[in-house]
Amino acid sequence: MLNIVIFGAPGSGKGTQSELIIKEYQLDHISTGDVLRAEMKNETELGKVAKEYIEKGQLVPDELIVNMLAKVLDSKENSKGVIFDGFPRTIPQAKALKVMLNERGQDVTIMLDLQVDEAELINRLLERGKISGRSDDNLETIKSRLEVYHNQTAPLVDFYIAEGKHVAIQGMGSVEEIFGRIKNAVDAVK
Ligand code: ADP
Numbered sequence: 191m192l193n194i195v196i197f198g199a200p201g202s203g204k205g206t207q208s209e210l211i212i213k214e215y216q217l218d219h220i221s222t223g224d225v226l227r228a229e230m231k232n233e234t235e236l237g238k239v240a241k242e243y244i245e246k247g248q249l250v251p252d253e254l255i256v257n258m259l260a261k262v263l264d265s266k267e268n269s270k271g272v273i274f275d276g277f278p279r280t281i282p283q284a285k286a287l288k289v290m291l292n293e294r295g296q297d298v299t300i301m302l303d304l305q306v307d308e309a310e311l312i313n314r315l316l317e318r319g320k321i322s323g324r325s326d327d328n329l330e331t332i333k334s335r336l337e338v339y340h341n342q343t344a345p346l347v348d349f350y351i352a353e354g355k356h357v358a359i360q361g362m363g364s365v366e367e368i369f370g371r372i373k374n375a376v377d378a379v380k
Contacts, residue, residue: 191296192217192271192380195278195287195355197346198304200335201311201318202361203368207304208275210369215376218266221275222255225262227324244326247334249279249342256286263290271299279343284350300379301350302372304361311336 192215196204205221212219226244229237236254243250259277266272278284291297306314312332319327326335350356357375361368 194273195301199339201315202304202306218269222277247331301355306361
């Protein structure tokens with residue numbers, strides 16, 4: 191099993207690189223952002239609650255996310271491995287993921303930390319906002335998402351360094367260049 195956590199600030203290219211990784215290594219993709227957007231579109235109870243947080247640029251509470259993730263993970267039982275995109279985003283989520291995987295006789299194989307300059311992140315998110323139709327890709331929400339990233343999500347780097355799973359990936363450059371760096375890192379551990 192190859193379980194990859196793809197990590198980085200909003201706009202760091204997690205979704206784009208995940209698509210390439212999935213093709214290369216035949217993994218299943220779990221994007222908590224995509225699952226939440228589907229819940230919002232279908233106007234489920236979870237979707238309605240999530241919307242309140244997402245539109246303010248805040249994180250959806252851990253308990254909701256962890257329950258949601260457990261269900262999705264159960265639906266991927268026979269996979270070669272999973273890429274976790276947008277999860278974990280807090281220390282409690284990282285601990286919960288470890289427990290869930292350990293219960294299944296697995297663990298995270300590698301955490302890919304996409305590193306991108308702040309000015310570039312803001313540019314990419316504003317550009318995406320012009321075409322994505324995502325209600326959270328506007329300057330005000332982007333600023334709070336970046337702040338939440340620094341305060342709540344960035345501490346996960348130390349968690350995965352302690353686990354011996356963290357690999358820094360230079361996230362500036364062309365999509366292909368960045369993917370090349372990712373492949374080198376994954377091939378070294380798989
Ligand atoms: P981005 O990669 O631009 O940060 P995502 O699509 O991963 O965007 O997430 C969009 C929003 O969904 C986040 O800003 C957050 O409000 C919510 N969200 C996604 N994943 C999580 C998570 N693991 N925990 C809490 N909230 C989440």
